[in-house]
Amino acid sequence: MSAVAIGRLQGAFLVVNGLWPLVHMPSFEAVFGPKTDKWLVRTVGGLLLTNGLAQLRAGSSPEGAGHARQLGIGTAATLAAADLIYVGNGTLSKMYLLDAAAEFLWMSLWYRHRRAKVR
Template sequence: MGEGSGKRSGAARLALWHGAFNVLSGVWPLVHLPSFEKVSGPKEDDWLVRTVGGLLAGIGWSQLRGAATAEGRVHARRVGVATAATLAVIDVVYVARRRIRPVYLLDAAVEAAWIVAWWRAGAHGNGGGPQAPAVPSGERRSVSA
């Protein structure tokens, strides 16, 4: 399937779904903190909850934008896996320490599912995007922003 074929690749769909999930997860505490705290438990630092929410929304927006191109999907995958792994580890560690409610284990499971989904998309050849060209030994590759 080419970029203009009308059908989205599995990685493009995954970038859209994961991006939408992250945007919605991030916007929730920004829009209605009381309902967020009713589910997740009271928080001491509202500013920190809102900061994380804003970061998640930004990550999700970046994933949504990245879905359109192969290079963007590589970015969506990297940021998606890094975000999901971070959130899952924090969820598990702080539930175990009894600092956050066990409901966060549901989030950890969802985050693990995103990681598996990205892994599967890459394993089927449609999530990894373009491969970097091989660099002969002794040569350096320049990094551009």
């Protein structure tokens, strides 16, 4: 899979996940548990939306693909770390482990792409 394809897929994933709490907080809370700081959930949603749109708009040049890769890996690593830390200490619902798994999938795709390119 090309870097452009990975970037666009991850970008779409982030847009959907970022929009969800912004558009319908009740369904988001039904899956991930009630939230006391809804402003924080909405802020993170806005940041995910922004990152996703940036990945979707990254060009197909090597520079654009590199930008999508850096943004994708950074976003996935940050979300996976937060998921694991805050599920581990009981702050977040265990449902966030599904998100952590998805984030590890994105990092794996980027790693495999980079590794295949080097060979």
